[in-house]
Amino acid sequence: MNAGGVQRRVEWFPVKGYALEATLAGGQAFRWRGHGDVWEGVVDGRWVRVRGSAEGLEAEWMEIAEGSEFAPALQRYLGLDLDLERVVATFPDDAPMRASCAACRGLRLLRQPAWECLASFICSSTKQIVQIQQIVSLLCERHGVPVPVPESHAEAYAFPTIPSIAGCTERQLRDCKLGFRAPYLLGTAQMLESGAVSLEAIDGLETPAAREVLMGFPGVGRKVADCVLLFGYGRQDAFPVDVWVQKALQRLYFEGKRRRTLRQLLEFSARHFGPYAGYAQQYLFQYARSHLGRAW
DNA sequence: AGACAGGAGCAGT
DNA sequence: ACTGCTCCTGTC
Numbered sequence: 001m002n003a004g005g006v007q008r009r010v011e012w013f014p015v016k017g018y019a020l021e022a023t024l025a026g027g028q029a030f031r032w033r034g035h036g037d038v039w040e041g042v043v044d045g046r047w048v049r050v051r052g053s054a055e056g057l058e059a060e061w062m063e064i065a066e067g068s069e070f071a072p073a074l075q076r077y078l079g080l081d082l083d084l085e086r087v088v089a090t091f092p093d094d095a096p097m098r099a100s101c102a103a104c105r106g107l108r109l110l111r112q113p114a115w116e117c118l119a120s121f122i123c124s125s126t127k128q129i130v131q132i133q134q135i136v137s138l139l140c141e142r143h144g145v146p147v148p149v150p151e152s153h154a155e156a157y158a159f160p161t162i163p164s165i166a167g168c169t170e171r172q173l174r175d176c177k178l179g180f181r182a183p184y185l186l187g188t189a190q191m192l193e194s195g196a197v198s199l200e201a202i203d204g205l206e207t208p209a210a211r212e213v214l215m216g217f218p219g220v221g222r223k224v225a226d227c228v229l230l231f232g233y234g235r236q237d238a239f240p241v242d243v244w245v246q247k248a249l250q251r252l253y254f255e256g257k258r259r260r261t262l263r264q265l266l267e268f269s270a271r272h273f274g275p276y277a278g279y280a281q282q283y284l285f286q287y288a289r290s291h292l293g294r295a296w
Numbered sequence: 297a298g299a300c301a302g303g304a305g306c307a308g309t
Numbered sequence: 310a311c312t313g314c315t316c317c318t319g320t321c
Contacts, residue, residue: 263310
């Protein structure tokens with residue numbers, strides 16, 4: 001499709017060693033498909049394909065409007081405006097972090113649109129990544145608008161808007177396999193649609209206050225709120241603790257000691273991992289998932 | 297077959 | 310402040 005002067009664009013980002021798979025398919029976002037060095041997704045309503053090489057990233061996308069300048073937004077989404085080496089250098093110099101960094105070289109944090117991030121993580125509770133991908137795909141196919149794609153390419157859809165979700169019935173959402181999360185997502189969309197709370201206003205808040213606002217939405221507890229703060233608002237002091245991170249922290253830092261409660265682990269993390277604790281968390285998470293196995 | 301998932305929300309202690 | 314139970318449903 002190439003109607004209305006809307007064009008295919010290509011841009012080269014000279015960033016070395018970007019770990020595409022770990023970043024795009026590691027559980028931060030749920031819309032990327034691909035393998036190895038080639039990945040496709042939809043970002044801000046644009047179909048995007050990214051190819052990675054040792055020297056950099058080649059991004060290709062379909063513009064949605066004349067004269068629109070998407071490259072900076074994509075750069076921001078991919079987390080390119082950040083000196084990764086300097087961030088990694090702030091991580092504590094201990095054995096678990098060294099192992100995590102070695103295992104996840106080139107892993108970055110994405111900076112996703114807040115609504116998409118919030119909605120996706122409301123869908124995520126007690127679900128594995130594959131299942132979250134299924135749910136999000138169904139939501140997009142059924143309630144998102146089609147976006148321009150290259151000639152003879154399969155259809156792609158934008159993430160559903162707040163009004164389009166707010167206008168759904170609980171039944172429609174359950175049909176997208178949301179289960180008990182359906183009323184949560186619906187309630188959140190309706191709160192936003194009513195204007196009682198705004199996702200933009202959160203930008204101006206300190207992290208603890210921002211977290212409190214997010215936890216006011218149904219289906220949003222501490223963990224989901226921290227994911228949204230980290231992946232959607234770039235708050236690198238947010239530290240989501242899910243069962244994987246919990247197990248990893250317990251095992252890597254408190255081996256043989258009495259089991260720490262969630263609260264204790266949060267306290268430990270806040271003082272141990274430094275200014276980029278959230279970044280460190282993603283490294284630990286990936287490491288725990290890929291190297292420590294599922295049978296602890 | 298049956299437990300178990302990258303949790304939230306609630307009651308009970 | 311912690312524990313334990315329930316909420317859907319696909320996957321292993």
